[in-house]
Amino acid sequence: MISSERMAMVDRNAAALGVSTKQLMESSGNAVARAVRERADPGDGVLMVCGRGNNGGDAMVAARFLDEFDTETVLLGRPETIRTDIARENWDAIAESDLPTRTVTDSREFDLDDHDPDLVVDAMLGTGVTGALREPEATVARRLNAADVPVVSVDVPSGVDADTGTAAGTAVDADAVVTFHDDKPGLADLAADVTVADIGIPSAAETFVGPGDLLALDRDADSHKGDNGEVLVVGGGPYTGAPALAARAALRAGADLVRVACPAPVAREIQGYGPDLIVRGFDGDRLAPRHVDDLLDRAADQDAVVFGPGLGSDDATLEAVAEFLAGYDGRAVVDADALQVAPGVHTDAELICTPHQGELRKMGGETAADWRERADLVTEFASDLGHTVLVKGRYDVVSDGEETRVGRTGNPGMTVGGTGDVLAGVTGALAAQIGSTLQAAALAAWANGRAGDDAAAEYGNGLAASDLPDRIPQALRDEEV
Ligand SMILES: NC(=O)C1=CN([C@@H]2O[C@H](COP(=O)(O)OP(=O)(O)OC[C@H]3O[C@@H](n4cnc5c(N)ncnc54)[C@H](O)[C@@H]3O)[C@@H](O)[C@H]2O)[C@@H](O)CC1
Ligand SMILES: [K+]
Structure with missing residues (x-):
C-alpha cells in the first residue's frame, strides 16, 4: 500500500x-x-x-x-x-x-x-x-x-x-x-x-533515500516565522563544539529559531561564535538533575529538541538525561552519550535515536556488515524500542520499526569528529518541519551525506565537520551538489 x-x-x-x-x-x-x-x-x-x-x-x-x-x-x-x-x-x-x-x-x-x-x-x-x-x-x-x-x-x-x-x-x-x-x-x-x-x-x-524524498519538505510559500520549527539543542559540558555544530546545522536545515541550553562556561564560548544562535547557560559545568525542571519548561513549546551533543557521560548527567526523557512528551533527537539511557526510560516522547554502530551495541542493538542484514536488525530494534532509529554507517539505516530506508550518500572523510553532531542538528530541524519522524530522519541522513560529499570534493579526507552546515541548504535542494 x-x-x-x-x-x-x-x-x-x-x-x-x-x-x-x-x-x-x-x-x-x-x-x-x-x-x-x-x-x-x-x-x-x-x-x-x-x-x-x-x-x-x-x-x-x-x-x-x-x-x-x-x-x-x-x-x-x-x-x-x-x-x-x-x-x-x-x-x-x-x-x-x-x-x-x-x-x-x-x-x-x-x-x-x-x-x-x-x-x-x-x-x-x-x-x-x-x-x-x-x-x-x-x-x-x-x-x-x-x-x-x-x-x-x-x-x-x-x-x-x-x-x-x-x-x-x-x-x-x-x-x-x-x-x-x-x-x-x-x-x-x-x-x-x-x-x-x-x-x-x-x-x-x-x-534508498533520494531527491524525491525532498517533497516531504514542500513548504508553504507564505509561511511566517515559527512555522518551520523551533529547535532546542541541549548539549555541551566536556565538549563545546558539539552543541554549536548541531545548532548551526539545524539553522541551515531550515529551522526558524534554534536555542542552545548548555553549561554556563560552554555558553560563553558559543556566544563568541556569532549572533545566529540564542544561547542560555545553566549553572555548573555539566548537566545535572537539578537542571531538568527548567529544561522541561524550555522544551515544552519547541517543535523538536536535540539532546546529547557534547554532554559527556558523568553519572549525574546520565541521570538528568533519564529524568528529562521520562518527563518530556514532545519530539526529541537523542544522540551521543544520551543514547545509552534511552532504552531504559519509559517516555511519552517521540524519539529519533541517532547511534553509530558502537553506540547501537551499547543500547543493546545488533549490527551486521551487510547493509541488508543490518537493515533487518535495525528494523527489529526500532520496533522493540518503540522509536525511530537512525544507525550511521557507510549506508545509514533508518527505521521506525515498520518502514525502513537507507541513505547511501557520504564518504570516508566523514569519519572525522563532529559530523554526527551536524546530523543530529539537521535531524532536529527536519523533525520540526516534517510530520513523519522516519521521513525526517531519512532525509537528514541523506542531506548530511550529500553535504559531506560536496565538502569532500573540495577538501578530500581533510574535510572538517564545520565544513558541512553551510552546505546543508544546497544538499536539501533537488539539484546537483
Ligand atoms: N507517479 C508515477 O510513477 C507515474 C504516474 N503515471 C500517471 O500519472 C498520473 C498522474 O499524473 P499528473 O500528475 O499529470 O496528474 P493527472 O493526470 O491526474 O491530472 C492532471 C491535471 O488535471 C488538472 N486537475 C486537477 N484537478 C482537477 C479537477 N478536479 N477537474 C479537472 N481538472 C483537474 C490539474 O491541472 C492536474 O495537473 C497517475 O495517476 C498515473 O496515471 C504514469 O504515467 C507513470 C508513472
Ligand atoms: K483515471
Whole structure:
C-alpha cells in the first residue's frame, strides 16, 4: 500500500536512478492495454478518454499497443494545453501515426453514441486530482456512468482520491481499475476490480533515500516565522563544539529559531561564535538533575529538541538525561552519550535515536556488515524500542520499526569528529518541519551525506565537520551538489 505523496517521491527517485517517468508511462500504458485485452475482443471499439495530465498520457500509450482493436483517443482539451511534455509527446506520436484521435473542449461535443464503444478507458484524471471534477470532465463522467458500457479506469477512477477512496463531486464509476506499482489506500473501498501493475520502478527507488524524498519538505510559500520549527539543542559540558555544530546545522536545515541550553562556561564560548544562535547557560559545568525542571519548561513549546551533543557521560548527567526523557512528551533527537539511557526510560516522547554502530551495541542493538542484514536488525530494534532509529554507517539505516530506508550518500572523510553532531542538528530541524519522524530522519541522513560529499570534493579526507552546515541548504535542494 502506498500513499500518493509517497508515490510521487518514489517516481522522482526512480528518475534519479535513471528510470524516467516517460519509461514508466510506457509500462503503465502497456499494463492498461493488457487490461483492455482481458475485457474486450479484437476488433471491438475501445474509446480512450484522456485528460491533459500524465493519467491521459498512459491511455495514449495504450492506444499504440492496441492495434488489433478499433481504438479512438479523445483528448479533453486542446493539444497545446497538455500539461506535461511526456503526455504531449505521446499525443503527438499517436496523431502522427494516424491513429484515430479527437479533441473535445466542450462537454456538448462528447456524445457516446457517436463512438458506440464496447469498452471505455477512463484516463481523465489520476493522482493529480484536486477537488471536484471540473468541466468538461464532470459531464463526461456522468455520461460514462449513465451508459451501459464497461469502464476501465487508469490508476484511479477519475475524480476519486486514491488515498481516501472518496470523491469531492462526481466520479467515474469504474468496473475495473489498473493501478500502478502498489495498491493505493482508498481503492479497496471501491466496487471495482482492482489490478496492481508492476511498471518497473526499481525497489531501490523506495529503499534508498533520494531527491524525491525532498517533497516531504514542500513548504508553504507564505509561511511566517515559527512555522518551520523551533529547535532546542541541549548539549555541551566536556565538549563545546558539539552543541554549536548541531545548532548551526539545524539553522541551515531550515529551522526558524534554534536555542542552545548548555553549561554556563560552554555558553560563553558559543556566544563568541556569532549572533545566529540564542544561547542560555545553566549553572555548573555539566548537566545535572537539578537542571531538568527548567529544561522541561524550555522544551515544552519547541517543535523538536536535540539532546546529547557534547554532554559527556558523568553519572549525574546520565541521570538528568533519564529524568528529562521520562518527563518530556514532545519530539526529541537523542544522540551521543544520551543514547545509552534511552532504552531504559519509559517516555511519552517521540524519539529519533541517532547511534553509530558502537553506540547501537551499547543500547543493546545488533549490527551486521551487510547493509541488508543490518537493515533487518535495525528494523527489529526500532520496533522493540518503540522509536525511530537512525544507525550511521557507510549506508545509514533508518527505521521506525515498520518502514525502513537507507541513505547511501557520504564518504570516508566523514569519519572525522563532529559530523554526527551536524546530523543530529539537521535531524532536529527536519523533525520540526516534517510530520513523519522516519521521513525526517531519512532525509537528514541523506542531506548530511550529500553535504559531506560536496565538502569532500573540495577538501578530500581533510574535510572538517564545520565544513558541512553551510552546505546543508544546497544538499536539501533537488539539484546537483
Ligand atoms: N507517479 C508515477 O510513477 C507515474 C504516474 N503515471 C500517471 O500519472 C498520473 C498522474 O499524473 P499528473 O500528475 O499529470 O496528474 P493527472 O493526470 O491526474 O491530472 C492532471 C491535471 O488535471 C488538472 N486537475 C486537477 N484537478 C482537477 C479537477 N478536479 N477537474 C479537472 N481538472 C483537474 C490539474 O491541472 C492536474 O495537473 C497517475 O495517476 C498515473 O496515471 C504514469 O504515467 C507513470 C508513472
Ligand atoms: K483515471
